[in-house]
Amino acid sequence: MSIGTRALRSAGAATIALATVCTLTLGTAGGAAADTDPAVDLAVDLPLPPGAVGSHPAAVNDNGVIVGDVTDPNYRMSPVRWNADLSPTALPLLPGDASGYAVAVSDDGTAVGYSGNRLVRWSPDGTVTALPLLPGDAAGWGYIHSISRTGTAVGHSAVGAASHAVKWGPDGLAVPLAPLSGDVNSNAVSVNSSGEAAGLSYSAAGVAHPVKWSPDGTPTALDPTSAYTNVWVVQINDAGTVLGRGATPTGAANDQWRSLTWKADGTVTDLGRHSSANAINASGTVVGKQTGADGIDYTATSWSPGGTATTIGADYEYTTAVAVNDSGVSVGHTGTKVPQAQERYALRWEADGTMTDLNVAPGSNSYALFINKTGLTVGVRVGHPTPSGTTYNAVVWRP
Numbered sequence: 001m002s003i004g005t006r007a008l009r010s011a012g013a014a015t016i017a018l019a020t021v022c023t024l025t026l027g028t029a030g031g032a033a034a035d036t037d038p039a040v041d042l043a044v045d046l047p048l049p050p051g052a053v054g055s056h057p058a059a060v061n062d063n064g065v066i067v068g069d070v071t072d073p074n075y076r077m078s079p080v081r082w083n084a085d086l087s088p089t090a091l092p093l094l095p096g097d098a099s100g101y102a103v104a105v106s107d108d109g110t111a112v113g114y115s116g117n118r119l120v121r122w123s124p125d126g127t128v129t130a131l132p133l134l135p136g137d138a139a140g141w142g143y144i145h146s147i148s149r150t151g152t153a154v155g156h157s158a159v160g161a162a163s164h165a166v167k168w169g170p171d172g173l174a175v176p177l178a179p180l181s182g183d184v185n186s187n188a189v190s191v192n193s194s195g196e197a198a199g200l201s202y203s204a205a206g207v208a209h210p211v212k213w214s215p216d217g218t219p220t221a222l223d224p225t226s227a228y229t230n231v232w233v234v235q236i237n238d239a240g241t242v243l244g245r246g247a248t249p250t251g252a253a254n255d256q257w258r259s260l261t262w263k264a265d266g267t268v269t270d271l272g273r274h275s276s277a278n279a280i281n282a283s284g285t286v287v288g289k290q291t292g293a294d295g296i297d298y299t300a301t302s303w304s305p306g307g308t309a310t311t312i313g314a315d316y317e318y319t320t321a322v323a324v325n326d327s328g329v330s331v332g333h334t335g336t337k338v339p340q341a342q343e344r345y346a347l348r349w350e351a352d353g354t355m356t357d358l359n360v361a362p363g364s365n366s367y368a369l370f371i372n373k374t375g376l377t378v379g380v381r382v383g384h385p386t387p388s389g390t391t392y393n394a395v396v397w398r399p
Contacts, residue, residue, distance in 0.1 A: 046066065146305055156188060162184070272290070285324055299314055376396060376399060
């Protein structure tokens with residue numbers, strides 16, 4: 001499943017400039033040993049189409065196709081697809097639009113994203129088509145969150161204060177996903193290969209309820225007894241298990257938040273207080289980070305389908321895992337609290353927890369963001385701020 005992200009782009013980082021690639025083996029912290037096998041660990045910048053000076057990835061599919069955006073010297077974003085051989089293809093915009101970006105890609109290379117403020121789909125041959133909003137929202141706006149391996153996309157369309165979850169099938173038609181009974185708004189954030197979607201249903205007072213929609217659009221409450229509050233749905237896997245985070249037991253103090261999974265049979269698995277999950281694979285393995293008892297330190301963690309936690313990032317003071325493939329290989333990065341200028345490093349963990357530092361250019365921070373079934377890892381190299389801005393470059397680590 002492909003899920004787009006723009007979380008690492010700083011609002012103040014307006015300037016995107018291409019930095020010269022220069023890779024080396026990173027020094028390690030906390031006694032972690034760096035793997036120096038260049039076939040595995042060297043970051044390779046994704047090539048840029050003519051006129052582009054920077055890039056940012058948004059998703060990778062299991063066939064090695066990557067989508068995202070590139071930026072020109074005037075800071076304008078344009079959608080791009082990197083083919084399996086890493087060659088770049090500029091994706092067209094709708095007439096009248098000057099900028100846009102792709103956010104997700106299916107296994108056949110169909111991409112979705114934005115042309116200006118309009119939602120669009122790019123076919124594998126690059127043809128761009130506008131995705132419609134729901135009829136009642138035609139005067140409003142839309143958001144697209146993800147696309148399944150099989151080409152079904154989800155998001156929501158909105159007008160005024162009203163928000164309506166939408167599913168776009170491979171035919172491009174907009175299908176409404178109704179809120180739960182008694183609720184008034186909805187938002188779909190993830191969809192699996194069978195067409196099951198997951199997201200949130202909102203009451204008139206703005207209270208969010210996690211929900212799963214069947215392929216025919218029927219909504220089912222994931223938390224029918226309202227045992228939790230403040231839940232955010234992250235992902236639904238192909239087995240129909242839904243991952244959520246930020247859940248607080250109803251009536252408990254706010255510092256009791258945790259992550260949860262809801263299996264297709266209704267079983268709820270609590271991943272523990274202060275667990276913050278980011279991704280789930282097809283077998284139900286979850287990765288993310290676990291905050292320590294002090295409420296400050298956090299460590300990359302993997303949870304088994306039954307909820308057993310295994311620390312995988314203890315070699316650094318702060319680590320988080322952000323993606324996991326169906327073989328149980330996960331990727332992420334180090335983090336830091338103090339000093340803020342300390343460099344951050346991309347990391348990979350094998351299914352047995354063995355960690356590898358992923359080499360990057362000197363003077364840059366690196367983040368591993370996505371990994372596909374073959375182990376191809378995609379991320380971003382972020383240069384230190386300069387008087388003209390911060391540099392971003394999409395990179396890959398080949399398996």
